[in-house]
Structures are given as structure tokens and as C-alpha cells.
Amino acid sequence: GQQLNQSPQSMFIQEGEDVSMNCTSSSIFNTWLWYKQDPGEGPVLLIALYKAGELTSNGRLTAQFGITRKDSFLNISASIPSDVGIYFCAGPLNNDMRFGAGTRLTVKP
Amino acid sequence: DTGVSQDPRHKITKRGQNVTFRCDPISEHNRLYWYRQTLGQGPEFLTYFQNEAQLEKSRLLSDRFSAERPKGSFSTLEIQRTEQGDSAMYLCASSSEGWMGGETQYFGPGTRLLVL
Numbered sequence: 440g441q442q443l444n445q446s447p448q449s450m451f452i453q454e455g456e457d458v459s460m461n462c463t464s465s466s467i468f469n470t471w472l473w474y475k476q477d478p479g480e481g482p483v484l485l486i487a488l489y490k491a492g493e494l495t496s497n498g499r500l501t502a503q504f505g506i507t508r509k510d511s512f513l514n515i516s517a518s519i520p521s522d523v524g525i526y527f528c529a530g531p532l533n534n535d536m537r538f539g540a541g542t543r544l545t546v547k548p
Numbered sequence: 549d550t551g552v553s554q555d556p557r558h559k560i561t562k563r564g565q566n567v568t569f570r571c572d573p574i575s576e577h578n579r580l581y582w583y584r585q586t587l588g589q590g591p592e593f594l595t596y597f598q599n600e601a602q603l604e605k606s607r608l609l610s611d612r613f614s615a616e617r618p619k620g621s622f623s624t625l626e627i628q629r630t631e632q633g634d635s636a637m638y639l640c641a642s643s644s645e646g647w648m649g650g651e652t653q654y655f656g657p658g659t660r661l662l663v664l
Binding site: 443479480481482483484487527529534535536537538539540541 | 592652654
């Protein structure tokens with residue numbers, strides 16, 4: 440089953456605000472992945488992290504691989520309406536890809 | 549469109565019937581993955597193929613589920629004697645490298661199954 444805990448479960452923010460979400464686990468991960476899923480579609484990879492402490496950006500998105508290798512963070516700056524969706528963290532564990540339950544983001548114009 | 553495609557996009561069936569889904573990966577990708585996603589949850593890994601070989605199977609993949617990739621290209625996922633608990637979105641993904649790092653899995657749009 441899923442061993443990645445994402446928080447918050449949902450967020451309602453105003454357009455232009457910054458967003459922070461995180462993912463924690465009791466297991467150590469060597470790779471952290473962040474995906475976004477729109478309704479009725481498959482997840483799309485946003486950022487991949489491969490080293491503890493790594494900080495990687497993709498446009499307005501920034502993600503960090505926690506030093507303990509048991510957590511990761513995703514930040515979105517200056518949110519826009521198209522940021523709406525569900526954000527999942529994921530990582531390979533024991534020849535299995537694990538996903539968190541997701542953070543649902545709503546952006547109010 | 550050269551992305552991952554899945555067919556059908558939606559399937560409604562009666563309990564006890566068999567269903568089969570198809571996934572066409574990105575053509576140069578040698579790895580193909582199947583996931584199941586229920587409402588409010590992230591995708592759960594079911595199985596994956598490298599070329600035509602099925603290398604991993606989750607314990608979630610009961611005996612009623614079977615997946616094939618006969619020529620190392622498209623894959624099918626069959627569910628026999630469907631149960632209401634099988635209702636979910638079935639996602640396929642493909643990649644060109646191993647998933648222990650350094651690879652990107654590209655997901656298809658999914659097949660949404662409803663078992664009545």
C-alpha cells in the first residue's frame with residue numbers, strides 16, 4: 440500500500456499566492472518525483488529529484504529532496520488558475536512505484 | 549499524437565463479466581507500467597514490463613488480473629469475473645529507462661472502469 444503521506448490534503452488559495460506542500464515517509468527514498476493530475480487525465484511529471492538536499496526548479500515550481508531522504512517539498516510561486524489540480528509525490532521503493540494520496544489545489548481568481 | 553494512448557477511455561460492465569484494456573506506449577519506450585487509481589487516492593502500481601517480459605507484479609494483482617505485452621509494444625490488461633471493487637481508473641505509463649532513477653514515466657489518459 441501507499442507509504443507516502445502528503446499534506447495538506449487540499450488547499451484553497453487566491454491567485455497570486457504562493458503554495459507549499461510536502462510529502463513524508465517512514466521509508467528512505469532515493470528518488471522523489473512530483474506529478475500533477477488534471478481531471479480525467481493521467482499524471483504529468485513536474486520535477487524529479489535524485490540527491491538528498493537537492494533543490495530543483497521548473498518555472499514557478501521548486502521542489503526539494505529532504506536531507507533525511509524521508510521527505511520532499513513542493514512550492515509553487517505566484518499561483519495562477521491553471522495550477523488547479525491534484526499534486527502527487529511518488530518514489531520507487533522495493534521495485535514498486537509508490538504514490539501519495541495527493542494534495543488537491545484550488546486557485547480562486 | 550505520439551504520447552501514451554489507452555483504449556477504451558471508459559468502460560461500464562456488469563459484475564462477473566470480463567474486460568480487456570489496451571495501452572499503446574510511446575514507440576521507443578521499452579518499459580510499460582500498469583497502475584490502478586481509485587477516487588481520492590494516488591495511483592497504485594500493478595505490474596510492469598521490460599520489452600515483452602513481465603518483471604514485477606504487485607500483490608494487488610489478483611489471479612483475476614492478467615497483463616500481456618506479446619511483442620514488446622502494446623499491452624493488454626484483462627480482468628476476469630469483474631467485481632464492484634474493481635471499479636477504478638486504470639493507468640498505463642511508459643519509459644525508456646529503469647525507474648530507480650534517471651527516467652521519466654509518461655502516463656496515458658487512463659481507462660475508467662465502472663462495474664455495476
